Amino acid sequence: MAYITINRQNFYHNLNQIALKTGSKEKIAIVLKDNAYGHGLKLIAKLASEYGIKHAVVRDLTEADEVKEFFESVLVLAGESRVDEVCSFAINSIEQLSGMEKGCRVELKVDTGMHRNGVAISELDEALDMITEKGLNLVGVMTHFKSADELGSDYFWQRKYFALVKQRVNERGFDNVRFHSHNSSAILRTRSFDEDMVRAGIAAYGYDELHESFDKTDLRPVLTLYAKKVATKVLKAGQRVGYGGNYTAPKDMVVSTYNIGYGDGWLRATDKAPYQTSEGLEVLGRVSMDLISFESEKESLCIMDDAQKAAKHFETISYEIMTALSSDIPREVV
Ligand SMILES: *Cc1c(COP(=O)(O)O)cnc(C)c1O
Numbered sequence: 001m002a003y004i005t006i007n008r009q010n011f012y013h014n015l016n017q018i019a020l021k022t023g024s025k026e027k028i029a030i031v032l033k034d035n036a037y038g039h040g041l042k043l044i045a046k047l048a049s050e051y052g053i054k055h056a057v058v059r060d061l062t063e064a065d066e067v068k069e070f071f072e073s074v075l076v077l078a079g080e081s082r083v084d085e086v087c088s089f090a091i092n093s094i095e096q097l098s099g100m101e102k103g104c105r106v107e108l109k110v111d112t113g114m115h116r117n118g119v120a121i122s123e124l125d126e127a128l129d130m131i132t133e134k135g136l137n138l139v140g141v142m143t144h145f146k147s148a149d150e151l152g153s154d155y156f157w158q159r160k161y162f163a164l165v166k167q168r169v170n171e172r173g174f175d176n177v178r179f180h181s182h183n184s185s186a187i188l189r190t191r192s193f194d195e196d197m198v199r200a201g202i203a204a205y206g207y208d209e210l211h212e213s214f215d216k217t218d219l220r221p222v223l224t225l226y227a228k229k230v231a232t233k234v235l236k237a238g239q240r241v242g243y244g245g246n247y248t249a250p251k252d253m254v255v256s257t258y259n260i261g262y263g264d265g266w267l268r269a270t271d272k273a274p275y276q277t278s279e280g281l282e283v284l285g286r287v288s289m290d291l292i293s294f295e296s297e298k299e300s301l302c303i304m305d306d307a308q309k310a311a312k313h314f315e316t317i318s319y320e321i322m323t324a325l326s327s328d329i330p331r332e333v334v
Contacts, residue, residue: 002227002260002303004331006039010220012051014204017217021187022198029055029180031201032067033077038265038322039205039223040331045070047333048204057199061087075107075140075199088139092117097130106131107140107178112161113154114146121161128172140178141169142199148186151211155186185210188217207308207318223322224305225266225329227258232297241293242285255284255293258301263289265324266303267314275313278305 019025030053036044049070056071058064060079068074068086081089081104088105111118119127131138143162148155166179178196184203188210206221235249262268274282284293304310307318
């Protein structure tokens with residue numbers, strides 16, 4: 001099998017960088033959704049908790065149940081809810097409130113401009129009324145930025161709207177409510193962080209997705225993907241490799257197949273320029289379901305140690321490269 005290594009030192013370095021922005025590690029909620037961005041849910045939860053992270057964000061209750069032992073609070077972004085001492089549930093719409101059980105811990109998501117989910121600012125009072133009527137426990141109010149990574153004013157006007165939301169929630173007499181809006185891009189760009197918590201995903205995993213005109217934060221990739229050799233062949237000049245015979249050996253050469261393919265979540269991509277590993281080896285011919293060919297004899301090859309570079313090649317984003325990696329690939333901490 002292919003395998004993944006998780007670099008503890010780099011992960012902690014990234015968390016340190018984020019903590020410098022928030023002022024303390026207690027203010028970081030590590031975003032663990034989608035198998036911790038492909039890094040391994042439980043493994044990252046454990047590392048984060050050993051570092052001193054107290055809060056996590058997950059996609060649903062299934063993920064929450066796997067990691068709740070490690071944290072003081074776990075925010076569940078969608079799906080089913082229940083009364084739980086550790087888990088709180090994001091409220092994405094007014095309708096969602098009607099189905100919730102009394103005593104449930106909820107965090108109200110307010111739409112300040114992204115227009116994906118969350119209650120509108122004009123619905124804020126109605127949502128707060130319902131929370132009171134239904135006996136729900138409001139523990140947080142949040143919003144999400146639509147384009148904190150871009151050089152534009154959206155981030156600022158969303159912050160302004162969110163300030164109004166905070167004011168209104170306070171006026172209505174709700175206390176012990178945590179306010180949070182910042183994702184990675186927002187925390188990396190901000191010069192004045194004064195909220196209770198940041199929801200940090202991609203930056204913790206080592207990637208700065210801000211537009212290049214912003215100051216760069218030194219972040220280090222945490223995940224490295226390796227594949228092991230399956231077989232080696234000597235090809236004669238003119239022989240072709242793989243499905244469709246897309247690659248023709250220009251000379252006699254030693255070619256090996258390695259055990260990763262699109263079945264493991266590695267992108268197959270197109271027949272355009274071949275993907276290059278960090279050692280400069282080019283994929284020869286097409287990627288198969290479980291195999292890939294390189295001109296190499298090494299027992300194991302580093303396929304990727306920088307998801308941003310890979311994303312550039314595959315014309316996508318680092319998030320997709322990493323979350324696509326199958327959860328069956330063994331992951332170990334180094
Ligand atoms: C995924 C997610 C985040 C984390 O975003 P990054 O850009 O990876 O830091 C934060 N908040 C919410 C609501 C999310 O869904």
